[in-house]
C-alpha cells in the first residue's frame with residue numbers, strides 16, 4: 218500500500234491504516250513536514266472523527282485551539298460601516314464541537330503524524346518524489362526518486378496507491394484523468410499571518426469584512442497573531458504596495474486604531490473549482506485536493522480532505538486484510554463525490570456573496586439572509602450535515618423508524634450514568650449498538666460478534682433519556698455503526714437476522 222503525499226490526507230490515511238495494523242508507505246517530495254499555517258479552520262465533523270480515533274487526540278487539538286463561535290460580517294458601503302454579529306453562527310451546529318477551531322494546518326497534521334508514529338511506529342518518508350506508475354493484473358509499480366540519495370530511483374510494488382499529492386497531483390495527471398471546473402474570474406488571494414496591535418475583538422469570532430470592491434478576513438491564530446486574507450483586487454493589487462500596505466488599506470476601511478506588528482508568513486495564490494471526473498482508476502484512488510478543490514471561503518478544504526481519508530482508510534484496511542470484498546472500495550467514490558459536490562456548492566455560494574466585486578452590497582446581503590441559508594451553509598461547512606443516506610442501499614424488508622437514518626452520522630450521546638456513546642465506538646471496525654429493552658438483556662449481537670469476530674463488536678447501551686432522544690425508543694432496536702462513525706444498518710430487534718445477510722454481502726469472513 219503506497220500513499221503519495223504526506224499532507225492533510227497522507228497524515229490521516231497513514232493513521233487510519235497504521236492503527237489497523239496495515240503495512241503501508243507514505244512518501245512526500247518535501248524535505249520535511251510543512252511549517253506553514255495554511256488551513257486554519259477545523260470543523261465539528263473533523264474533530265468528531267479525531268475523537269472517535271482517540272480522546273487524547275481530540276483533546277490535544279481542543280487544548281491548543283481557539284474556540285470560535287462563528288463569523289462576524291462587517292459591511293462597508295459609501296463610507297458607512299455596519300455589522301452582523303453573528304453572521305454565520307456555528308453555535309447552532311448539532312455537535313459537542315459547535316464551533317470553528319482556529320488552528321494551524323501544520324500543527325494539526327503534526328499532532329496526527331506524531332500520534333501515528335508514537336503509537337504505531339508509522340513514519341512519512343520525505344525527499345521521496347513519485348514519478349510515474351504502471352498497473353498490471355497483480356497491482357501497481359510506482360517509480361520514486363529519493364532526493365537525499367542523489368535522486369536514486371526505487372520501484373515500489375503495491376496493491377493499492379492513493380494519490381494524496383494535492384492540487385497539481387502528478388499521479389492524476391500521469392494517469393490522464395480529467396477534471397472539470399470553473400474559474401472564479403480574477404480571484405487571486407493574499408494571506409498575511411501577522412501580529413496586530415489594538416485588535417481587541419479577537420476571542421470568539423472570525424471576521425469577514427466586505428465592501429463593494431474588496432474582501433478581507435481577520436481570524437485569530439494560536440500564538441497570539443492573526444490570519445489576514447484578502448481578495449487581491451482593486452487598490453490592494455497595486456504592485457507598488459508591500460503586503461502590509463495592501464492589507465492596511467483594507468483594515469482601515471473597517472477598523473480604527475489598529476497597527477501591524479511582526480509578519481509571520483505571507484503568501485499569494487489563485488483559487489478555482491476543480492472536480493476529477495473519476496476518483497478511481499484501477500487500483501489507484503484519488504483523495505483530497507487531487508480529487509477536488511474549491512474556494513477557501515468557509516474553510517472546508519482540509520476538513521473535506523481529511524474526511525476523504527477517514528472514509529477510505531477503514532475500507533482499504535478491511536480489503537487488504539482480506540476481511541472484505543474489493544467492491545467495498547467502489548463505495549468510496551460513490552459516497553465522497555456527492556460530498557465534494559456539496560462542499561463545492563457551499564464554498565462557491567459564500568465566495569459569490571463575498572467576492573462578487575462590483576455587485577451591490579445590499580443585494581449580496583439579501584442572498585445571505587434568505588430564510589434557512591446561513592443554517593444550511595453552516596451545517597455543510599461544519600461537516601455535520603453530509604450524509605451517505607442517498608448512497609447506502611437500505612436492505613429490503615426492514616421497517617422504518619425514528620432516530621438517525623442509514624447513511625447519517627451516528628451522533629454522540631452523554632449517558633446520564635457516565636460515559637458517552639463515542640466511548641463505545643472507539644475501536645477499529647464496526648460496532649453493533651443495541652438499544653436497551655431487548656429480551657432478557659441478552660445482546661442480539663453476540664452471535665454476530667462470534668460470526669464476524671474481528672470486524673464486529675457488539676454493545677448493549679445503558680438506559681438513558683439522552684439516548685432515547687437521539688436514537689428513539691428503548692425497544693432493543695439495533696444500529697450498526699461503521700468504523701468512520703456513520704450508520705450502516707438499523708433494524709428492529711425482531712429483524713436482526715437481516716444483518717447477517719447484509720454483512721455477508723461485504724465481508725468475506
Ligand SMILES: Cc1cc2nc3c(=O)[nH]c(=O)nc-3n(C[C@H](O)[C@H](O)[C@H](O)COP(=O)(O)OP(=O)(O)OC[C@H]3O[C@@H](n4cnc5c(N)ncnc54)[C@H](O)[C@@H]3O)c2cc1C
Pocket residue numbers: 221222223224225226227244245246247255256257258259322345346347348381382383384386387408484486504505506507513515516517518519520521522
Ligand atoms: C493559504 C491556504 C489557506 C487555506 N485555508 C483553509 C482553511 O481555513 N480550511 C480548510 O479546510 N482548508 C484550507 N485550505 C485548503 C487546504 O490546505 C487543502 O485543501 C489541504 O491541505 C489539501 O490536503 P491534501 O492532503 O489533499 O493536499 P496537500 O496538503 O497539499 O498535501 C499534498 C502533499 O503531497 C506532496 N506531493 C506533491 N507531489 C508529490 C510527488 N510527486 N511525490 C511525493 N509527494 C508529493 C506535497 O509535498 C504535499 O505535502 C487552505 C489552503 C491554502 C493554500
